[in-house]
Amino acid sequence: NAGVTQTPKFQVLKTGQSMTLQCAQDMNHNSMYWYRQDPGMGLRLIYYSASEGTTDKGEVPNGYNVSRLNKREFSLRLESAAPSQTSVYFCASSGGLNYGYTFGSGTRLTVV
Amino acid sequence: GQQLNQSPQSMFIQEGEDVSMNCTSSSIFNTWLWYKQDPGEGPVLLIALYKAGELTSNGRLTAQFGITRKDSFLNISASIPSDVGIYFCAGFTTSGTYKYIFGTGTRLKVLA
Numbered sequence: 526n527a528g529v530t531q532t533p534k535f536q537v538l539k540t541g542q543s544m545t546l547q548c549a550q551d552m553n554h555n556s557m558y559w560y561r562q563d564p565g566m567g568l569r570l571i572y573y574s575a576s577e578g579t580t581d582k583g584e585v586p587n588g589y590n591v592s593r594l595n596k597r598e599f600s601l602r603l604e605s606a607a608p609s610q611t612s613v614y615f616c617a618s619s620g621g622l623n624y625g626y627t628f629g630s631g632t633r634l635t636v637v
Numbered sequence: 638g639q640q641l642n643q644s645p646q647s648m649f650i651q652e653g654e655d656v657s658m659n660c661t662s663s664s665i666f667n668t669w670l671w672y673k674q675d676p677g678e679g680p681v682l683l684i685a686l687y688k689a690g691e692l693t694s695n696g697r698l699t700a701q702f703g704i705t706r707k708d709s710f711l712n713i714s715a716s717i718p719s720d721v722g723i724y725f726c727a728g729f730t731t732s733g734t735y736k737y738i739f740g741t742g743t744r745l746k747v748l749a
Contacts, residue, residue: 529679567640568680568725568739615679624668624729626737628679 527551531616531629538606538636546601546614546632554620554627557599558583559591561612562631568615574599606636641726641740649746656713658743660726664736668729669702669709674742675722683724684711718747 529550538544550557559571570583574593588610590602599618603610613633617626641662650656660669668687672680684695686702686709693700701710709726726740 565741567741617679623670623682623685624737625670625682625685626672626680626727628681630677630679 548616
């Protein structure tokens with residue numbers, strides 16, 4: 526039971542570089558989400574995908590793009606990284622009866 | 638964006654003590670959830686509440702859905718060192734606009 530798997534776990538980027546954060550879930554959930562977590566800011570929603578083939582902006586989408594590749598996979602892309610995007614990124618999925626989200630273990634991204 | 642207010646923001650307690658924290662909102666929610674985030678991991682669902690006034694337990698944890706539907710409470714009895722972490726509340730509703738909002742978190746540190 527892997528749940529939600531995120532890769533990589535750690536990444537350092539230079540300003541202007543691009544990268545894609547990968548996320549996959551094996552629970553057959555319809556909905557998937559990308560959050561960022563900053564000290565004192567809690568969890569802020571970047572993008573979400575209510576079902577395969579759909580994506581929508583969350584609270585802080587600027588500077589990011591997403592792809593819902595199939596039901597299992599939802600990736601987050603930073604086209605031109607900025608120091609303000611230094612954060613911990615969490616992928617989550619939902620689809621159970623209790624409305625709970627299952628989170629991955631996070632990607633710690635530093636942009637220098 | 639909207640976030641739920643959690644209180645206290647952080648707390649240090651002695652092992653064996655009981656802990657109380659709460660979450661308040663200006664909006665009504667149909668479901669309240671509580672998550673715990675261990676250091677270096679993603680949040681994990683602890684308890685979900687579906688009805689105003691509902692009181693639900695999970696081991697040493699007890700959570701309540703406030704009567705006004707604008708707040709929720711979490712109690713931890715006889716704290717142990719592994720209770721350390723960040724506790725997040727979340728409010729969920731599909732009435733009108735879909736909303737799933739996380740609180741700002743309560744950081745708990747337990748002194749042995």
